[in-house]
Amino acid sequence: MDHLRALRYFAKLADTLNFSETANHFRVPSSSVSRRIKDLEAELGAALFVRTTRSVTLTELGKLYLSEIAPALQSIDNANEIVQSQSKAPTGTVRITAMPGYAEQFVLPALDRLRSTYPDIEFDLNITDQVINLSGNEVDIAIRAASVLPEQAVARRLCDHNFVLVASPDYIAKNGAPTNSVDLGARPVFMYRTPLGRLNWLTLKEGVWKAIDLNPKYSSNHGPSLLDSVIAGQGIAFLPSWGVAADIKSGRLQEIDLEDGPLSTSGNSQMAMYILYHPPKFRLQKIKVTVDFLIAELRREPGNI
Numbered sequence: 023m024d025h026l027r028a029l030r031y032f033a034k035l036a037d038t039l040n041f042s043e044t045a046n047h048f049r050v051p052s053s054s055v056s057r058r059i060k061d062l063e064a065e066l067g068a069a070l071f072v073r074t075t076r077s078v079t080l081t082e083l084g085k086l087y088l089s090e091i092a093p094a095l096q097s098i099d100n101a102n103e104i105v106q107s108q109s110k111a112p113t114g115t116v117r118i119t120a121m122p123g124y125a126e127q128f129v130l131p132a133l134d135r136l137r138s139t140y141p142d143i144e145f146d147l148n149i150t151d152q153v154i155n156l157s158g159n160e161v162d163i164a165i166r167a168a169s170v171l172p173e174q175a176v177a178r179r180l181c182d183h184n185f186v187l188v189a190s191p192d193y194i195a196k197n198g199a200p201t202n203s204v205d206l207g208a209r210p211v212f213m214y215r216t217p218l219g220r221l222n223w224l225t226l227k228e229g230v231w232k233a234i235d236l237n238p239k240y241s242s243n244h245g246p247s248l249l250d251s252v253i254a255g256q257g258i259a260f261l262p263s264w265g266v267a268a269d270i271k272s273g274r275l276q277e278i279d280l281e282d283g284p285l286s287t288s289g290n291s292q293m294a295m296y297i298l299y300h301p302p303k304f305r306l307q308k309i310k311v312t313v314d315f316l317i318a319e320l321r322r323e324p325g326n327i
Contacts, residue, residue, distance in 0.1 A: 026098075028058040029091055032070060035059060036088045039078045103306055112307035113142040120165040123214075123245030123265055124295060125149045129165060132319035136312065143308050151217050151243060156300055162309055164298040165316070167262075169291035175298045178313070180320050183293040186263050186270075187278040187285055192255040194276055200258065202282040203234050210239040210257030212248045223260050224286045231289040260285060264295065295320075 035044045035055065045052040063070050070084035080088065103114065120129045125147070133145060148154070154161045156175050167183040189199065200206050203225040213236070214221045220241050222233040239257055242248060245265060252259045253274050269275040297316060303309045 024058075025062075028062040029095060031055050031058050032062055033088065033092060033095055035071070035078070036080055036084065039080075041078065097302070100302060100306060103308075111142050112140055112311050114306075114308045115144040115146055116163065116308050116312050117146045117148070117161045118163045118165065118312075119148045119150060119154045119161045121167060121295075122149050122151060122243060123262065124165065124167075126246060127265060128320055129316075132316055135319065136315050139315065140308075140311060143312070145312075156298060162299060162303055163313060163316075165295070165320075166298070167293050167295050168298075169288060169293045171296070172298065174300065176301055176304065177296040177298050178317055180295040180297060180317070181264050183295050184263050185260050185285065185287050186266055187258065187260050187280070188252060188266050188270070188275045189258045189278060190253055190255045190274065191276050193252075193257065194278075196255070199276075199278050200280065202280050203285065204282075206258070207235050207237060209237070211236050212251050212257055212259040213238045213241045214245060214248060214261075215241045215243045217243075221287050224289060225280075226283050226286075231286060234285075260287070 031044060031048065034047055035041065038044050038047075041052045041055055045055045048055070059071065066087075068083050068087075069081050070087060072079045072081055118129075118133075126149075129147070129149075133147060137143075137145060148161065153166065154164065156164055156172060165180070168177070171177045197209075200209055203223075206223070211223075213223075220238070223236060224231040225234055226232075240248070240251060245261070248259050249261065249265060249269070251257065252261075253269060258278070266275055270277055297313060297320070299309060299313060304313065
């Protein structure tokens, strides 16, 4: 039995749970996949799948076996790609995940330039607030805000991720600027919504960070629409400094300082934007050129340091 081929068939079948789809992926008959899976189960002395006329599912032992062999198969693929890529231009697929607001403002324009520079690389971009696990091999590069960095990952800092209270000059001229955190409760505010709910605005009271009682007029996970509403003079928002730096500089927005102290979304946590990846993958040409290009591009954007 070709053991490595059997392991690849097993891993793919565990992903698709469909013999025909697995066979099509490897361009072999379904009977070849079925035979090698049976041979693998016979060699191991354990059932890896439960097969019925309607479905294919992994057994508990199958799930355990997959978790053990998947990193090894990935290492083999990485090693093959490293050797094959040394004598030619970088190719292959690079899977990237990035936070929505930052992605729209900075990552997408940088990725357009990157695609022009490396036309043989296929880029798969997932714009989401969900934290996708780098170690699970679902993504190659993550661009996100963090205060606690994941273990076994390289984190290259892009910029601060502190928040700024802002309103338009027109709004302030008509309504005055809020002077303290209590005053914010009577103002129209615009709040960012994460997968876990609205991102609270916190104020420091007697040494404890407490959520402010607010009256949001609009909540969304689409940062640009929050920004547009504030620029239009409709109210106040607490937004990342990288997202409002250009508008503050141009005079379209004005930063507001409160008399009773600073605001926060994360208490004492110091957050920053990072580009994250696992060290072994940086040896792949496609990952190295992508990381190096994005760092050079994103660090020079307005508001980034």
